[in-house]
Amino acid sequence: MTIREELEQLIGSALQSAVEDGTLALDQIPPAALERPRDESHGDWASTVALRCAKLARRAPRDVAQAIIDHLPQNELVESAQIAGPGFINLRLAPATLQGVVRQVRAEGADYGRGSQAQAQRINLEYVSANPTGPLHVGHGRWAVLGDAIARVMRHVGYDVSEEFYINDQGVQMNVFGNSVGVRYLQLLGYDVELPEQAYGGAYVADIAQxxxxxxxxxxxxxxxxxxxxAFREIAYERMLSLNREVLADFGVTFDxxxxxxxxxxxxxxxRNAIDRALAAMTAKGFIEQRDGATWFLSTAFGDTKDRVLVKENGEYTYFMSDMAYHLNKIERGFDHLIDLWGADHHGYIKRCEAMLEAWGxxxxxxxxxxxxxxxxxDGEAVRMSKRTGEMVTFSELIDEVGVDATRYLMLSRSSDQQIDFDIEAAKKQDASNPVYYVQYAHARICSILRRAAGGQQAAGGAVEAADAALLAARVAGPSPDLAPLTHEAELALMRKMANFPELVELAARDRAPFRLTHYAQDLAAAFHQFYTHCRIVGEDEAVMRARVALADAARIVLALTLSLMGVSAPQKM
Known part of the structure; x- marks a missing residue:
C-alpha cells in the first residue's frame, strides 16, 4: 500500500468516527481524494474532502475539516494536519514515514514504484512507422524516443504493452523509390538520363545505386x-529498412x-486478402456505399465531417482502406486498446480512424x-541542412554528433504537443546548463561519495574504484541502518522528492506524458545537491554516516530508475 493510500484510509477512518459519534451527519463517506499542494510549504498532501462534505453535513467547511482532524486515528504517518483557506486539510508526513521511503527504495531497487494495474488489458503501441524510402529524419527520432518512453513507463506501472512498427511498403511510393534508384544507377554508368519530377533525389539514393x-x-x-x-525497389527497400532498424536499435528502440x-x-x-475481408466485413455492417463509381465508407454516421473513399473509380484501394484493414487486424490479434503515435500533420486523419473503429464495434x-x-x-542559429550532404540532417547524424543520452533526454524534455527547439551545441555541453549532464552528474557524484565512504572502511589499495555502487552502499550502510538521524530539512526534502516517484510514474503512464520524468529527474538531482551541500557524509560519526549513505544510495537508485525509464544511462563516473 502506498503512503497516499494509507493517508486516504486515515481520513476515511476519521470521517467514519465523526459520523458514528454524531459530530458529522453524513449518509455516506466520500473519498479523501488527496492531491499535492501547489506550494510545498503547505505540506506533503492536501484534501478537499471537507469542502465536499460541508453542504451534506450542513456545517461550515472549516468546521468539517476540524472534525476530521480531531478524529484522526493515532498513527505514525502524519506529523501535522492543518486547516488552510476555506477548508483544505494539509498533511505533513512524519520524518519516520519519509525515512521508511529510503528503506523501501533500497529494498525494491528497480522495482520501486512498480504497479500491477490494467494487467488484463493488452495495449498495442504503434509509433515511428516511417516509409522505407529514405533515412529517418529528426522528427522520426522524437517519435521513437517518445513511443519507447511511453512503453517503458506503462510497463513499469503494470500495462501489457506490445510495441509495433508499421512498414508502409505497399503502393506508388515504393515504385517511385525503385525507379529513382534505377535512374541513379544508369547515371552512374554514364547514361544521360534525367531524374523524373516525381522521384527521391537524396544522396542516399545514389549510394544505393553505387x-x-x-x-x-x-x-x-x-x-x-x-x-x-x-528489382531495385526490393533491393533498396531491404537496404533502407535494415538501415532504419539498425539506427533505431543503436538508439535503444526495439519493436515486438x-x-x-x-x-x-x-x-x-x-x-482473399485482409483488405478484401475488411471491406466485406464493413459492408456487412451496412456502412459501405457505392457512389460515383467509387466505394465509400459512411464515416459521417460516426461524426466525421465527410464520408471517405475506400476504393477509387479505377479500382485502386486508398491508403485509408489499408489502414482500415490494419486496425481491424490489431483487434483480431487480441489487443484491447490501440495507441497510435503520429506526427501533428496527421491531426485531420484522427476522426475518420475513430469512426472506423466505432463502426467495427x-x-x-x-x-x-x-x-x-x-x-x-x-548556437542559436537554425540548422536546415547537413554539412556532409547538403540535405536534411538525418536522425543518425544527430545521434552521431550529440550522443544517445542527450538526444533522448532533450527529445523528451517537453510535452509531445509542443515543438522542441534542439540546440546541438547546447546538447553537447558538459556543465550544469545541460540538463542531462546535470542529472547524470548527480548520479555519478553519488557513486563517487559511496566509493569514498567505502574507502574509509578498508585498507588502501583495495578494489573500491571497480566496485559497484550498490555493493559499496551495502558495505558501508548495511541493509537496514537506523535512519532516525535523517531529520535535517535537506534530508527531509530529498526523501519527500523520492516519495513522489510512484505517483509521478503512474501519472506519466496514464497521461502518456514521459516528459514529466525529465522535470522530476532535475528536481531530484537538485534535491540531492542541496542535501550534499548541507549534510556531510564522510567524516561524520558512524550512525549519521551510515544513515546518510543509505539516503544517498536511495537517491542513486531512484535517479537511475528515472533515467532508465527514459532510456538514458546512469554513469557511475563522469
Missing part, C-alpha cells in the same frame, strides 16, 4: 525500365512487431498521440 553496381556491375544495364524498377503493409494484400487459402479503443516537430539549432 552499392548495386559494386555488387552486380552492369547486370541491369540492358533490362527494361519496369524490370529494373521492380514489424508489421508489413504488404501482408495485408497477401491472399489466404481462399484467395469498438468505440473508444483507439487513442492517438500527436508528436510535434523538432527544430534544430546550432
Amino acid at each position: 552499392a548495386i553496381i559494386d555488387e552486380h556491375g552492369r547486370a541491369w544495364e540492358d533490362a527494361t525500365d519496369e524490370e529494373r524498377m521492380l 512487431c514489424w508489421f508489413s503493409e504488404r501482408s495485408l494484400y497477401a491472399p489466404d487459402d481462399q484467395g 469498438h468505440p473508444g479503443r483507439l487513442e492517438v498521440v500527436l508528436g510535434q516537430l523538432v527544430n534544430l539549432f546550432r
